[in-house]
Amino acid sequence: MNCKYKIKNKFRPEVCFLLLTITAHHNYKDFKRKDMSGRRIVVFPSAADLGPALARLVTARADRACQSGSGRFSVGVSGGSLVGMLSKELTALPALDCSRWVIGFCDERVVPFSDPESTYGLYKDQLLCKINIPESGVLAIDPTLPVQECAEDYARKLRETFPGEDIPVFDLLLLGMGPDGHTCSLFPDHPLLEETQKTVAPISDSPKPPPQRVTLTLPVVNAARCVAFVSTGGSKAPVLKRVLEGGEGPALPAARVVPSKGELLWLLDEPAAASLTLPVERPAPGAQI
Numbered sequence: 001m002n003c004k005y006k007i008k009n010k011f012r013p014e015v016c017f018l019l020l021t022i023t024a025h026h027n028y029k030d031f032k033r034k035d036m037s038g039r040r041i042v043v044f045p046s047a048a049d050l051g052p053a054l055a056r057l058v059t060a061r062a063d064r065a066c067q068s069g070s071g072r073f074s075v076g077v078s079g080g081s082l083v084g085m086l087s088k089e090l091t092a093l094p095a096l097d098c099s100r101w102v103i104g105f106c107d108e109r110v111v112p113f114s115d116p117e118s119t120y121g122l123y124k125d126q127l128l129c130k131i132n133i134p135e136s137g138v139l140a141i142d143p144t145l146p147v148q149e150c151a152e153d154y155a156r157k158l159r160e161t162f163p164g165e166d167i168p169v170f171d172l173l174l175l176g177m178g179p180d181g182h183t184c185s186l187f188p189d190h191p192l193l194e195e196t197q198k199t200v201a202p203i204s205d206s207p208k209p210p211p212q213r214v215t216l217t218l219p220v221v222n223a224a225r226c227v228a229f230v231s232t233g234g235s236k237a238p239v240l241k242r243v244l245e246g247g248e249g250p251a252l253p254a255a256r257v258v259p260s261k262g263e264l265l266w267l268l269d270e271p272a273a274a275s276l277t278l279p280v281e282r283p284a285p286g287a288q289i
């Protein structure tokens with residue numbers, strides 16, 4: 001068969017139409033998965049089903065980051081119920097290599113690490129002591145400092161960890177959301193929601209105890225390459241509807257997480273998603289999200 005015929009045959013109109021149809025279907029599927037703001041809402045039957053998918057997301061983004069220019073994976077973690085889920089799922093993975101990971105805290109309570117309220121303390125016991133992350137890869141606060149100085153010291157640590165970046169760009173931030181719509185330690189109607197200069201801010205009047213905390217500010221959260229909320233349980237259903245589908249009054253803190261360039265994922269279980277009416281994804285068991 002001469003070359004000319006081969007080329008002619010390969011690009012027969014029906015072949016082109018088939019290729020175009022497949023490409024369009026793939027793009028439509030991808031477009032359909034993301035709503036207009038590039039946000040994806042992924043719903044799992046239960047928190048037990050969500051956990052392994054979260055671990056797959058973290059390790060997939062870690063692999064991607066470690067193979068990128070930086071050669072490392074920077075992830076910010078939150079407290080609350082995420083500590084147990086993330087620790088359980090990551091420590092269950094065989095041969096997880098965290099040697100090039102950097103773990104920061106999206107927010108932290110200014111209490112001694114031995115205090116059961118210390119997010120670092122909980123992660124240290126449940127995760128950090130069980131993975132091969134170097135000590136230099138864990139960005140913990142100095143809880144012995146007064147809250148203002150503690151925030152300034154943490155901002156310094158971020159500057160050193162993300163040299164040359166006025167606003168540190170994490171590869172992945174894992175956020176929770178309270179029943180009042182707070183995330184990190186950014187609470188409804190709090191002046192910190194308007195903070196645009198600081199990367200880390202102190203708060204001394206947290207409505208969720210303990211009162212003294214430090215938190216990443218929205219500029220840092222919204223600079224991340226990927227932000228994934230993890231929210232489970234029926235108690236979150238009403239506020240999730242307001243955050244994801246809109247409602248009266250000023251935007252709640254979780255609704256103000258709109259990454260400027262990065263991806264936004266909401267990982268929910270069915271009880272938390274029960275009040276939603278907008279399109280969501282329900283992945284097959286074991287699917288990569």
Ligand SMILES: O=C(O)[C@H](O)[C@@H](O)[C@H](O)[C@H](O)COP(=O)(O)O
Pocket residue numbers: 078079080081082106107108109119175176177178179182183184185208
């Ligand atoms: O340290 C904290 O308090 C958290 O970072 C906080 O922002 C948490 O993510 C939400 O309160 C949701 O917590 P739950 O998932 O436990 O409801």
